[in-house]
Amino acid sequence: MNCKRVANSGYIYPPKNLQRMKKILLFEDDLNLAFMLTDGLESEGFEIEQHAEGNKGLIAFTNSTPDIVLLDVNLKGMMNGFEVGHKIRQHSNVPIIFTTSRTQIEDLQQGFSIGNVDYMKKPFWYS
Amino acid sequence: MTISRRVPVNIQRLDSIVGTELTSRGINTLYYVAMINPVTNKVLQRSKSEFTSPTFQISSKYLVIDIIDNKALQLVLVNPFDIILKRMGLLLISSLLLTIICMVAFRQLFLILARQKKMLEVKNDFFGNTAHELKRPVAQLHLALEALSKPATLDNTAKRERYLAISTEATRDMSEKITMIMTLSMAEEGVFKLNYSRFNLLEEVQKLKEQFSGVADKEVTIQIENAADDCTIQADRDHLRQCLANLLDNAIKYSGGSVLISITLKKLKDSLCISVKDNGIGINADKLERIFDKYTRLNNETGSPTGFGIGLSYVKTVVEKHKGSIEVQSELQTGSEFRVYLPA
Numbered sequence: 254m255n256c257k258r259v260a261n262s263g264y265i266y267p268p269k270n271l272q273r274m275k276k277i278l279l280f281e282d283d284l285n286l287a288f289m290l291t292d293g294l295e296s297e298g299f300e301i302e303q304h305a306e307g308n309k310g311l312i313a314f315t316n317s318t319p320d321i322v323l324l325d326v327n328l329k330g331m332m333n334g335f336e337v338g339h340k341i342r343q344h345s346n347v348p349i350i351f352t353t354s355r356t357q358i359e360d361l362q363q364g365f366s367i368g369n370v371d372y373m374k375k376p377f378w379y380s
Numbered sequence: 381m382t383i384s385r386r387v388p389v390n391i392q393r394l395d396s397i398v399g400t401e402l403t404s405r406g407i408n409t410l411y412y413v414a415m416i417n418p419v420t421n422k423v424l425q426r427s428k429s430e431f432t433s434p435t436f437q438i439s440s441k442y443l444v445i446d447i448i449d450n451k452a453l454q455l456v457l458v459n460p461f462d463i464i465l466k467r468m469g470l471l472l473i474s475s476l477l478l479t480i481i482c483m484v485a486f487r488q489l490f491l492i493l494a495r496q497k498k499m500l501e502v503k504n505d506f507f508g509n510t511a512h513e514l515k516r517p518v519a520q521l522h523l524a525l526e527a528l529s530k531p532a533t534l535d536n537t538a539k540r541e542r543y544l545a546i547s548t549e550a551t552r553d554m555s556e557k558i559t560m561i562m563t564l565s566m567a568e569e570g571v572f573k574l575n576y577s578r579f580n581l582l583e584e585v586q587k588l589k590e591q592f593s594g595v596a597d598k599e600v601t602i603q604i605e606n607a608a609d610d611c612t613i614q615a616d617r618d619h620l621r622q623c624l625a626n627l628l629d630n631a632i633k634y635s636g637g638s639v640l641i642s643i644t645l646k647k648l649k650d651s652l653c654i655s656v657k658d659n660g661i662g663i664n665a666d667k668l669e670r671i672f673d674k675y676t677r678l679n680n681e682t683g684s685p686t687g688f689g690i691g692l693s694y695v696k697t698v699v700e701k702h703k704g705s706i707e708v709q710s711e712l713q714t715g716s717e718f719r720v721y722l723p724a
Contacts (some may be wrong), residue, residue, distance in 0.1 A: 285520060285549070286520065286523075288542060288546075289520070289523045289524065289527060289543075289546065291524070292527060292533075292539065293527065296530070296532065329598070329637070330637070351633045354512055354516070375516070375518060375519070376512075376515045376516050376518065376519025376520070378519050378522040378523045378526065
């Protein structure tokens, strides 16, 4: 598996612990970005399941066991990414990476309070 | 030896002398003279007994006349404020006016400072949002071009087409945003000019319907109702199309899982009315008056749609440049209606 640096985020993609992982649950409401992430990660050998709505994604989470969750904060439907993160954490300690442009201090506090969380600030690209 | 031992003080005569002296100095007010024990402050004798209340009285300093027997004289003016006001009125009024002017000036100063602080915050927010709004399509374009450079993507027609469509959308998105920023900047500097041409507005609306029906990731229904016989209009086609696109974009962004948008064209006496009505989330009544303010985003909470707060300001600027007007009606959880009136 090739490792790449994700521009303007300081990330090595995929991170070491991610290199063993196979299944990613992606919460993303921007269909274009979701398509590109899915395509890019699938071409790296990952299995991706994408949902634009928090509720539907949570149902998928209970039916499958993803190795990592990529979670946007802005989602379609009634739940935002933070609420989805808290729901996931009630049942599992799976690593969550917030992929969002909202990285104000309050947003970071809200996200990190969930535990076993990291942030990847949008917009990002592979380089 | 003190005065009292040589000449007994007749307080009534003293009162009379004081009265003559006060009148000669133009002080025509009630008064009395009192003899007082300066040690105990007890009044021993007074020339007039009717002014017992100390309210509205001005007393002089004690004039000691007998140190051994502790006697002093005091002149008390009763309610002398009429005279004070007459003599110092102008001075007092001018002081009062000066004080009021100073207070108003300070208030204005604080208001201006508060407004400047607010404007600085709005400007910083705007730059932050703008940078993000422009970085987003750039990042999408970057990702799409990177994918397109891979042989695996180029060989897959469906994927290639999708990446090309994303690239086109991203560049158009950027171009529209830059045009809006430039338009507002030019309008602020007073150099914004329209490029007039004669065209059919209904055709533009139909093109927008096609453009917006397909791209959103939610169920979008756009209905067009044409109540005007002739929709030909003299206007700047590009700017007007962008205005309607902004209204449609907002209607889609600020709605639930699906949205119904009705666009109505109506010919009035000397204008053409374009109404864009949706059944979206609506706008709070207290925020409605700020909706066209420049660089103002009404919805900044987490989870709200992205934007940088110039869409409706741009619409208003362009419509007013056409010598038209725009109005909005909205109700929370029911929807909003924007009506644009353009001279026909």
